[in-house]
Amino acid sequence: MVKELLSNLFEGFGYLAGIGPIIAIVAGVILGILAGAMPGLSPSMGVALLVPFTYGMSPQIALILLVSIYIAANYGGSITAVTINTPGTPSAVVTSFDGYPLTQQGKAGIGLGISLVSSTVGGIMGTIILIFFSVPLARMAVRLHPAEYFALAIFGLTTVASLGGKNWPKAFLAAMLGLLINTIGIDPISGVKRFTFGTYRLFDGFALIPALIGLFALSEVFTRIEEFKLEKGEETKYEKTQWPTFLDYWKLKITIVRSSILGTLIGIFPGAGATIAAFLSYDLAKKFSKKPETFGKGNPKGVAAAEAANSSSVGGALVPLLALGIPESASTAVLVGALMIHDLVPGPMLFVERPDIIYSLFAALLIANIVMLGLGLFGARLWVKVTVIPKKVLMPAILAISIIGSFAVHYSFFDVATCIGFGIAGWILKKYGYPGAPIVLGMVLGKLAETNFRRAVIMGGYDIFFTRPVSLILLVLALLSFGVPLYQTYKANKREKAGI
Amino acid sequence: MEIIKFLGKGPGFWVLLTVLTVIFLSIVLIILKSSKKQFAGRLIIPVFFMEFAIFFGILALGFPDRGDEVGPGVVPLLWIIGIFGFGIILLIRGVIGHEKEDPTWGRIGKVSIFIALTILYLLIMQIIGYYLATTIYLISGMYYLAYRDWKVMISISAGWILFSYFAFYRLLYVPLPKGLLIEWIFG
Numbered sequence: 001m002v003k004e005l006l007s008n009l010f011e012g013f014g015y016l017a018g019i020g021p022i023i024a025i026v027a028g029v030i031l032g033i034l035a036g037a038m039p040g041l042s043p044s045m046g047v048a049l050l051v052p053f054t055y056g057m058s059p060q061i062a063l064i065l066l067v068s069i070y071i072a073a074n075y076g077g078s079i080t081a082v083t084i085n086t087p088g089t090p091s092a093v094v095t096s097f098d099g100y101p102l103t104q105q106g107k108a109g110i111g112l113g114i115s116l117v118s119s120t121v122g123g124i125m126g127t128i129i130l131i132f133f134s135v136p137l138a139r140m141a142v143r144l145h146p147a148e149y150f151a152l153a154i155f156g157l158t159t160v161a162s163l164g165g166k167n168w169p170k171a172f173l174a175a176m177l178g179l180l181i182n183t184i185g186i187d188p189i190s191g192v193k194r195f196t197f198g199t200y201r202l203f204d205g206f207a208l209i210p211a212l213i214g215l216f217a218l219s220e221v222f223t224r225i226e227e228f229k230l231e232k233g234e235e236t237k238y239e240k241t242q243w244p245t246f247l248d249y250w251k252l253k254i255t256i257v258r259s260s261i262l263g264t265l266i267g268i269f270p271g272a273g274a275t276i277a278a279f280l281s282y283d284l285a286k287k288f289s290k291k292p293e294t295f296g297k298g299n300p301k302g303v304a305a306a307e308a309a310n311s312s313s314v315g316g317a318l319v320p321l322l323a324l325g326i327p328e329s330a331s332t333a334v335l336v337g338a339l340m341i342h343d344l345v346p347g348p349m350l351f352v353e354r355p356d357i358i359y360s361l362f363a364a365l366l367i368a369n370i371v372m373l374g375l376g377l378f379g380a381r382l383w384v385k386v387t388v389i390p391k392k393v394l395m396p397a398i399l400a401i402s403i404i405g406s407f408a409v410h411y412s413f414f415d416v417a418t419c420i421g422f423g424i425a426g427w428i429l430k431k432y433g434y435p436g437a438p439i440v441l442g443m444v445l446g447k448l449a450e451t452n453f454r455r456a457v458i459m460g461g462y463d464i465f466f467t468r469p470v471s472l473i474l475l476v477l478a479l480l481s482f483g484v485p486l487y488q489t490y491k492a493n494k495r496e497k498a499g500i
Numbered sequence: 501m502e503i504i505k506f507l508g509k510g511p512g513f514w515v516l517l518t519v520l521t522v523i524f525l526s527i528v529l530i531i532l533k534s535s536k537k538q539f540a541g542r543l544i545i546p547v548f549f550m551e552f553a554i555f556f557g558i559l560a561l562g563f564p565d566r567g568d569e570v571g572p573g574v575v576p577l578l579w580i581i582g583i584f585g586f587g588i589i590l591l592i593r594g595v596i597g598h599e600k601e602d603p604t605w606g607r608i609g610k611v612s613i614f615i616a617l618t619i620l621y622l623l624i625m626q627i628i629g630y631y632l633a634t635t636i637y638l639i640s641g642m643y644y645l646a647y648r649d650w651k652v653m654i655s656i657s658a659g660w661i662l663f664s665y666f667a668f669y670r671l672l673y674v675p676l677p678k679g680l681l682i683e684w685i686f687g
Contacts, residue, residue, distance in 0.1 A: 038667075169589045173549060176582035180556065183579070187572040192563055194572055195556065225614055225645070226606040393656055396641030399618060400634055404664055408674045416622060424615065431603055432541055442579075450575040457570045 002132075009131065012359030015060060016367060024061045025364060028068025029371045033379070035069065036076020037088045039213045039405035043073035043274075044330035051338050059342035060357060064364040066338050067318075070331050071368050074274055074311050075119035075376065082111040082303070083386040084398055086217035090208055091274035091310035093440050094282045096216060098295065098302030105298050106242075108387045109380070113244040114300050115307045116376040118256050122308030123369040125260035126267065126315025130322070131362050135348075138323035141268045147456035147464045151474035152269060153449035156276045158481040159283035160438045165293075166489055170434045178442020179449070181206055188447075189454055201414045208443055210406035210419035215436035217402045218423025221395050223430065243380075244300070252304040255285050263309030267316020273329050274310040275444045279437075281309035283481070315365070321346050322358065501561075508562030516558060520551050539594050541602040546590040553584035617641065629679025631661050 015021070028050075035046030046069050054062035077089030082099035095115055102111035129137075157175060164171025184195045185205030196202040259281035266277035285305035286295045295302050318335075320326040325347025327333035339346050344354065351358055386394075406419035426436045456464050465471050506512035524547065531543050557580045563573035593599050617640065625633040638657040647653065668674040 034667075169586045169593065173546075173583060173586035173590065176579045176586065177549075180576060180579040180583065183576040190564075190566060190568065190572045192572040194563060194576060195559060222611050222615070226608060226611045228607050228610065390647065392645040392647035393642055393652065395645060396638050397656065397660065399641065400638055400660060403618075403622070404668060404674075404676075407676075408668060408672065411675055413622065413626075420615070420618060427611075429545075431605075432545055434545070453575060454570045458568070461569075 005131065008355055008359045009362060011356070012361070012363035013367075015356060015360035016064075016363050020058075020061055021064050021360075021364065024057075024065040025068045025368050025371050026375075028065040029072040029368055029375055032069035032072025033076040033079070033372070033375065036073035036092075037079045038076075039080065039086050039088050039209070039217065039401060042089055042209065042330070043070055043077075044334055046070075046073045047331050047338075048334045051334060051341070054338060055341065059339070059344055060360050062338060062342060063335070063357065063361055064368075066335060067314075067361060067365055068368040068371075070335070071123050071311065071314050071365065072372050074314060075116065075123075075307070075372055077310075078115040078119065078303075078307055079112065079379075079383050082115060083108055083383060084217070084394065085220045086398060086401065087212060089274070089310075090212055090440065090444060091278045091306070091313075093212055093216065093275070093437055094278035094306035094310075095303055097282065097306070097437065098297070098299050101296070101298035102300070102303070103387055107298065108384045109243040110248070110300060111303055112380045112384060114249070114252065114303045116373065116380060117244075117249050118252070118259075118304040118307040119311040120369050120373040120376075121256050122260040122263060122311035123314060123372070124366060125257070125308075126264045126312030127362065127365040127369070128315075129261070129264045129312075130315040130318050130365070134319045134323040137265075137268055138320045138326075141320055142324060142326065144269070145456065145464075145468055145471065146452040146459065147468050147471040148474065149269065149452035150449055150456055151465060151471040151478065153445045153452065155474050155478040155481065156280060156445050157441065157449070158478045159279045160441065161482045161485040163279075163283070163296075163435060163437055163441075165296075165485075166493070167433050167435070168486060168489060170432075171438045174429070174434050174436070175438035175442040178439035178444075179446045180442075181211075181439070182443050182446025183450065188451060201412070206418050206443075207409050207415050208440070209409050210415040211422045211443060212440050213402045213405055214419040214422030214424075215426040215439060217398055218419065219426030219430055219436065221398050222423060222427035224391060224395060226427075248300065252301060255288075255301045255304045256308045258288075259285065259305040259308035260312040263312035264316040264319075266309070267313030267329075268319045273317065274313040275440075276448075277309040277313040277316075278306040279441055281305040287481075287485075311369075318365075322350070322361075323348065325350075504558055504561045507558050516555065520555055524548065524551050536595065538601045539599060542594040542599040543591060546587040546594065549583055550587040550591070553580045553587060556580050557584070614641070614644065617644065625677050625679065627679050627681050629682045630676040631665070632679070632682075634664070635661055 016025075031050065032043070032046055036043060047066050050066060050069055054065060057065070074089065074091065077087055077092030078095040078099065079088065081087040081092040081096035083103055085096050085100040087093045087096050099111040099115060102108065160171045160175045161168055182205065184202055186192070186196075186203050187194055193203065262281050262284065263274075263277040266280060267273060282295075282302055282305045285301050286292045289295065289299070289301060291299070317329045317332050321332040321335060325336075325345065327336045327346075336346055344350060344357065389397075402419055402423075403416055406415045407413070409415050430436065460467070465475060507516040527547050528540075528544055531537065531540050536543060557577060560573040560576045560580060563571060565571045565573075590599075617637070621633055621637040624636070635657045638660060639653050642653050642656070664676065669676050
């Protein structure tokens, strides 16, 4: 079995031996990095925008180009998250927690280097898991009951407890706010209009991308202007940035491997994806750390956990698509469309009828990660220059990027207004210690939690969450994950008061 | 339930909004006059969220119930209860002194003017179009933040305009606003 798989994989590498596939990979990686780095363009949008260009290509080249974009876009989001605290993709929000503090300390190179290498290793590990375990993992994912998906969402929410630290009530309030914001719009089950106030623009609710650009990029700009930390000379400390050594990367090996495995597994679940994978891995890295208090202040492990997880989730998302033909994320749904344009139907039969497509895709995924590493190492020297731009120039530029990024989502000024509104709210809330990340987490998890909660109750009543073993285990884990950081905070406060 | 339905729409909605606003402003006034005024922000924000929860809670209770086991208002109410609950916790923490004093505010005037400049930019964009409005906005934004190197200001603005044109308009087909005036002049 393994022998056959490896021989097919070698054949897959053989299909790539030619100038066409290599150009497709390199072009896909460059376009993907650009799409990811640009706030407002998600990986799925990057893939979708390039689909029309693949009509005239062979199915193999088309697929290679699109998955290369998909992989690189997940990494690209971290560049602006680390350098200017403007996450290019929703999952890069988590990268900014420690990546941007590293830049503020004059260590942008450390943040960029770690995000690149972690993304590469994560992407490769996700692909390896995809190659060897796609079929059994996909079967497991589709058998899960809505009650279990709800429990998974609740488990994801508990990361707020450790994100908040001493400010846990504020972090939870922010998460609840994000969850409530997610309910705005037409109810997907009953069709009832909820909190739309007669405004048709709210029928689809608030778009995530403008909200997160506002919460992170704009609030940072407003804080900077308010504190007026734009004086001459401030930028000079960034000029000679450090780069990670091999030893620095080696120290992160466990974090990267653990986050890659978790990221792949989370990526398999519908509606979960890269953002939740990054949040959960970050939380886990913090819990395993001997110095959890350094997270959020420039801990390289925070960057590594987030990036390894979001990149490995690409492999996870491809598991149900290739093994069962079920697209479980926006990006994989676009890939289905691209496959169908070329008369290919994803699913188990594709392994039998067109193994050349499948195994050349696997090989392309592995090579695209290596190309991304090469281009990323070259590009990092350029991207770090962003940090030497005077802040008086950078702040208006960030606003201009944010505005076009928000507008590009739906070509709507309503989204731009949303971005500015969230920016002002994020700035005020941050001032009083309310973090923005739980709001984003709530907005990401809201749909997964609500639809599965309601489906589960319709199928088996309210007690179904406690009668299904997997759901019960996840809820108990969620309770522990919620309770342990709070207990630790309580103990730390007590020690502080006692003066120990 | 009749009162909830009344408050959820029509004149009832405005009554609810007015009552909650008056209560909120009264509480703000009481806090500012009390001995806790150095914690004003820490107390006002939870109060705001609690009132926000009451407002949204009343609206959620008024969602049409079609006999489903879990109607459209159930999940929003769960989150609203959470917001109200954490609001109470934060209010208590603020009152009993578990919170730090309010942070000092810096140049709010400068931020307000910058926000106003951004809103003005969006309005002007509809008239003179994306490219011209963005050029003016970037240059005036940098000037407002006391940057005076005109060469850099002009080249950054021009570079961004070129990038947006090729990347967003030509490659990604984003319909950047042309502006009513430009359309009127050039057709």
